[in-house]
Amino acid sequence: xxxxxxxxGGLVQAGGSLRLSCAASGLSFSNYAMGWFxxxxxxxxxxxxxxxxxxxxxxxxxxxxxxxxxxxxxxxxMVYLQMNVLKPEDTAVYYCAVRxxxxxxxxxxxxxxWGQGTQVTVSS
Numbered sequence: 001x002x003x004x005x006x007x008x009g010g011l012v013q014a015g016g017s018l019r020l021s022c023a024a025s026g027l028s029f030s031n032y033a034m035g036w037f038x039x040x041x042x043x044x045x046x047x048x049x050x051x052x053x054x055x056x057x058x059x060x061x062x063x064x065x066x067x068x069x070x071x072x073x074x075x076x077x078m079v080y081l082q083m084n085v086l087k088p089e090d091t092a093v094y095y096c097a098v099r100x101x102x103x104x105x106x107x108x109x110x111x112x113x114w115g116q117g118t119q120v121t122v123s124s
Contacts, residue, residue, distance in 0.1 A: 002027040002113035004096050009118030012086055016122070020081040022096030022115060030054075030074040033104035035111055036081045038092035038120075048094070049081060050104025057103060064090075086122045093117040 097111035
């Protein structure tokens with residue numbers, strides 16, 4: 001059974017940076033796409049980024065493009081989200097998820113397992 005554990009969240013001032021990590025176990029990590037989603041209070045979960053199994057195909061939400069960078073290390077079963085120039089509207093719980101397919105999607109319903117989330121709070 002897949003287990004995903006996010007870390008790296010915290011409180012940061014606007015304009016600052018954070019790096020989220022997601023450790024995966026119990027799955028053939030290098031075969032599957034990974035995604036990052038977020039959910040702010042009172043809002044629906046939304047797509048942030050996804051990365052293909054070999055890291056060659058990336059996608060970002062327009063709201064984070066140019067500020068966030070997704071990457072993965074298949075040797076360590078890790079996926080990362082580098083977040084720069086953070087804005088108060090980036091405040092949310094961030095989740096990583098695995099899609100049992102080599103390529104990602106923006107649709108959260110097509111991801112099969114989820115982490116517990118990590119809180120990111122950006123103060124103005």
